[in-house]
Amino acid sequence: MIAIIDYGVGNVRSVFNMLDLLGHRPVVTRDPSAIADASHIILPGVGAFAEAMGNLERLELKGVLEREVLGQGKPCLGICLGMQLLARTGTERGVTSGLGWIDARVERLADAPGIQIPHMGWNAVERRRPHPVLDSFPAAPPPTFYYVHSYHMVCADPADVVATTRHGVEFVAAVARDNILGVQFHPEKSQDNGIRFYRDFLRWRS
Amino acid sequence: MVKRRIIPKFLYQNGCLVKYVRFHETRRLGGAPVSTARIYNDYGADEFIILDLSPPDEDRSAFLGVIEEMSREIFMPFTVGGNIRSIDAIYDLLRAGADKVTLNTALVTDPGLVAEAVRVFGSQCIVASIDYTGVPSGRVMVEGGRTATPWTPLEMARRAEAMGCGEILLTAIDRDGTRLGFDLEHGRAVQEAVRVPVVLSGGCGGYQDCRAAFEAGLPAVAISSVFLFTDQSPIKLRTHLFSAGVDVRPGHGSRI
Numbered sequence: 001m002i003a004i005i006d007y008g009v010g011n012v013r014s015v016f017n018m019l020d021l022l023g024h025r026p027v028v029t030r031d032p033s034a035i036a037d038a039s040h041i042i043l044p045g046v047g048a049f050a051e052a053m054g055n056l057e058r059l060e061l062k063g064v065l066e067r068e069v070l071g072q073g074k075p076c077l078g079i080c081l082g083m084q085l086l087a088r089t090g091t092e093r094g095v096t097s098g099l100g101w102i103d104a105r106v107e108r109l110a111d112a113p114g115i116q117i118p119h120m121g122w123n124a125v126e127r128r129r130p131h132p133v134l135d136s137f138p139a140a141p142p143p144t145f146y147y148v149h150s151y152h153m154v155c156a157d158p159a160d161v162v163a164t165t166r167h168g169v170e171f172v173a174a175v176a177r178d179n180i181l182g183v184q185f186h187p188e189k190s191q192d193n194g195i196r197f198y199r200d201f202l203r204w205r206s
Numbered sequence: 207m208v209k210r211r212i213i214p215k216f217l218y219q220n221g222c223l224v225k226y227v228r229f230h231e232t233r234r235l236g237g238a239p240v241s242t243a244r245i246y247n248d249y250g251a252d253e254f255i256i257l258d259l260s261p262p263d264e265d266r267s268a269f270l271g272v273i274e275e276m277s278r279e280i281f282m283p284f285t286v287g288g289n290i291r292s293i294d295a296i297y298d299l300l301r302a303g304a305d306k307v308t309l310n311t312a313l314v315t316d317p318g319l320v321a322e323a324v325r326v327f328g329s330q331c332i333v334a335s336i337d338y339t340g341v342p343s344g345r346v347m348v349e350g351g352r353t354a355t356p357w358t359p360l361e362m363a364r365r366a367e368a369m370g371c372g373e374i375l376l377t378a379i380d381r382d383g384t385r386l387g388f389d390l391e392h393g394r395a396v397q398e399a400v401r402v403p404v405v406l407s408g409g410c411g412g413y414q415d416c417r418a419a420f421e422a423g424l425p426a427v428a429i430s431s432v433f434l435f436t437d438q439s440p441i442k443l444r445t446h447l448f449s450a451g452v453d454v455r456p457g458h459g460s461r462i
Binding site: 147 | 207208209210211247250252277278281282283300301302303304305327328329330331372373397401402403404423425426455456
């Protein structure tokens with residue numbers, strides 16, 4: 001069973017619909033026992049860092065997520081803001097502590113001439129190291145995924161960076177450590193590339 | 207770099223898609239909303255926009271049902287607008303599966319709602335839909351193009367950005383449904399005045415117009431008549447643009 005964490009931010013329906021298309025019956029939940037029963041954990045998210053982290057704490061989800069992901073080693077996917085929450089620190093609407101599972105900081109995308117922010121639309125994802133969930137995509141041309149964000153993750157350890165994308169500057173598109181994977185793009189909004197991504201995520205470590 | 211976007215934009219009224227010329231003339235039917243959205247998903251359209259033209263006092267549940275069904279069928283981002291007057295209305299649309307919502311009249315009549323929507327749902331979710339008439343000197347119109355405001359499109363775009371909107375859908379009413387080409391002058395000027403992406407809408411007649419808009423610096427275009435009433439599809443359009451060296455996604459469809 002796959003648990004999509006419901007912590008009051010973002011469009012969880014599209015993640016649910018994608019998994020449903022792949023023949024799974026995910027649960028959208030904030031119930032610790034359902035999360036404990038899950039084989040895979042998905043942390044979705046659209047919205048602001050500080051509010052999202054506040055919700056995780058208020059709903060007492062931090063503890064159960066740490067137990068299941070760090071303790072039990074369940075495959076965990078963070079999407080967009082859900083990826084950013086994996087970092088130590090966020091800087092959106094004040095400095096806030098994140099989950100701290102990845103040694104990273106979340107910062108606003110740098111302004112540059114002719115570059116629109118939010119970064120909105122389809123962009124190429126260039127792999128920087130192998131990862132089972134991205135390895136089935138061709139290296140050239142790189143696959144495109146849909147993005148919508150104004151903040152990005154800055155990793156302290158380059159070994160955590162799985163893929164990058166350019167929007168004015170180069171930023172981290174995918175980050176991974178052990179059983180944890182975070183992606184800045186929205187695979188559930190990325191048509192056939194997204195389907196392939198979720199298929200490979202569900203095969204990963206299971 | 208981020209790919210230039212081609213976005214089918216459709217209007218909803220009484221259960222089906224409709225298309226007018228210059229907002230109010232020559233009503234034509236455009237097909238069933240959910241199956242149309244599905245076709246454009248299969249074509250690999252970059253996004254999808256659907257705007258509800260129903261009267262403001264009409265029951266919203268049928269439209270919400272359409273959005274919910276649509277979200278099960280398509281795996282691309284979609285923006286929903288029309289008659290949004292409260293935070294609850296936005297919440298209902300997002301819960302039904304919309305990714306972004308557009309606000310138009312509220313930009314003028316209720317800027318507080320716009321700012322609150324940005325605070326609650328995030329900039330990336332709130333699109334300012336700016337309709338204007340009068341090329342070259344534009345005047346922003348609200349209430350479905352019926353009510354004039356004191357603002358130029360440029361002023362309104364800056365205000366919308368200051369309210370926190372994450373994207374601007376800029377529609378030239380005079381070009382709407384005519385296929386005479388985009389109003390590139392306003393498109394360029396507005397995009398140069400704001401940091402957020404501008405989607406240029408109104409008047410697309412085909413591939414040359416898309417190319418001209420992208421060359422004028424616009425990151426995205428919205429298209430309806432060309433898709434509804436000609437044999438153009440997002441695949442054909444993208445194939446043309448891609449071979450002309452425009453940075454769009456290659457012209458294959460989605461395999462869903």
